[in-house]
Amino acid sequence: MALSRRLLLATLSGVLLAAAFPPYHFPYFLPLALAALLKALDGATPRQGFFVGLLSAGIHTGATLFWLSNLFAAAVLPLCVILSLFPILFCMLWARCQSVLPRVATAVLWVGLEFFRAEPFVLNFGWPTLGYAVAGRPVFAPLTATLGVYGISSLVVALGTLRGRALAITTALWAVACLIRLPAPVPERPLTVLLVQARSGDEEALFEQSAGAKADVIVWPEHAFHSDPRQPGRFRFNNFWPRLQALAKSSGAHLVLGAHVARQGEDPEKIFDNAALVLTPTGELAGIHVKNHPVHFLTDGVASTVAKAIPTTLGRIGTPICFDNDYPEVDRRMVQDGAEVFLVPNMDPDEWGPVQHAQHSLLFAMRAMENGRWLARADVDGGTSAVAPNGVEVGHVKNGEPQTLMVRVGRTTHRTLYGLGGWVFGPLCLFGALGCTGFGLWKGRRASP
Incomplete structure (x- = not known):
């Protein structure tokens, strides 16, 4: 695939990612954002993955986190660059390891890096996390109450790995789920x-x-x-x-x-x-x-x-x-x-x-x-x-x-599955991402002539 086509797909990915968050808040095609990004990485070299990630993440962070300039003025630029490093790293690692890793590793690698950026990392800033795009959409409440925000992110990435008719159908179902409005429950012991x-x-x-x-x-x-x-x-x-x-x-x-x-x-x-x-x-x-x-x-x-x-x-x-x-x-x-x-x-x-x-x-x-x-x-x-x-x-x-x-x-006094143990999903994905990366790099090196 020509680099120009990869960059076009990366641009589409960045635009759809940004559109999912306020001030636009149009998350209906979020799986397509990941599908476009992963398509841009098909057969890519790590160097090409860097430019794909730079363009996609740059559009996403720049078009959603520009308000940080109200707090930090020109310092917003290095902040956005730092936050973009994690999607860029994902793109480079996936470009390097995709030929030897199973498809499920895509979500593990993405969520592991999301979790690290949002919590262990020194800036621990998680606002661009994919799962937040559908916060407040009640259809996603059961999954959220089980695996938290990172569970939603993993679902988005998993859907983005699909192709053809499967991607079209699941994206349509995702959009319908985002549109469904349900009432709030009646307060217990109000x-x-x-x-x-x-x-x-x-x-x-x-x-x-x-x-x-x-x-x-x-x-x-x-x-x-x-x-x-x-x-x-x-x-x-x-x-x-x-x-x-x-x-x-x-x-x-x-x-x-x-x-x-x-x-x-x-x-x-x-x-x-x-x-x-x-x-x-x-x-x-x-x-x-x-x-x-x-x-x-x-x-x-x-x-x-x-x-x-x-x-x-x-x-x-x-x-x-x-x-x-x-x-x-x-x-x-x-x-x-x-x-x-x-x-x-x-x-x-x-x-x-x-x-x-x-x-x-x-x-x-x-x-x-x-x-x-x-x-x-x-x-x-x-x-x-x-x-x-x-x-x-x-x-x-x-x-x-x-x-x-x-x-x-x-x-209420009941505990969700998330609180009872589902919260470890994010940390487990981080360890899984480290394992997938290590295995992918080792396997890829062995397969190299």
Whole structure:
């Protein structure tokens, strides 16, 4: 096959991959994206595989992650290059080893590299992971609740290995599955949750919108307080803890809120715990969760390694904070500790842009689907929403203005197959990818004259 035709197929692959994610969000032909990529690699040399991967991954990452420039300006270019290295590596390895590896190895190699990019790798950024393209599509909930986001990715790649009529039929079935809309399940043991949206640090707006609330739980955004509200402020009106206790008592609700908790002996402006505090209706502190995954390159607190559910009279609740939900393990560990529902302080500010907001919502939906839990999050600018265990969104604010959203969410104690062991699928694919690569390189070398 001429290099020009390979590059044409790589371009088609990159366009279809990008189209599957917001702001386009057209995942109906995602298997064709992989089919085009694999066709471009048929009989290719590793050098040709490099150019095929570079073009496909460059289009995919550039057309979907351009919003990172809102955070990192020109540094978005090296970031996209780094994230593209993994699909490029896949293309080079598959070009080298495809003649001696079975077809099933395609999905193992792809998912293994996806998993490494999203979790063990130093940047651990998984937003381009294929499975997220259909987060919130309830038909995929059973597979997601079994093998998680990487199970969806493996299905996409497996379908992409098909050819001819088989590919056409399965792609049509995939598109139909993406189009099917199902209702959210009826909440079990329902809770009424008031999600309060206001700008980070605008404490007065948060108090004002929460006054007189009739809810079981009130959730405020991440960074609601840029200091520890339990500590007296420099001025009298900054003594927030008594006001929070009074709000809890007057509303009869639990409060979940984001705050900075100072670390002893450190500058609280630079080094702090980014925490979710939970207050009981009597004004007592029920527990604290400290963010496990601060946002890269930003002043976002010191990473914790503890992910526990917080016991309350409403049951055990999980309070993963914003970026924690970008990683499957935090929510999963909270469910292992008994979390019955996720109540999330979140911060996706306006300056990060609507594309970031839309893409981030897919990750929250995926965590709900993997763990079979309701998830409600209070954001600072338009992301305030709630998701059912099958990924269906049951409520969302209309804009980024300060406002509230009242939702009913369920509580459940059952564990999905994903939580019981299916989560190891990603790590197993990584080890499988290493094994396939080693075997393929060894076998290919032996077959060489």
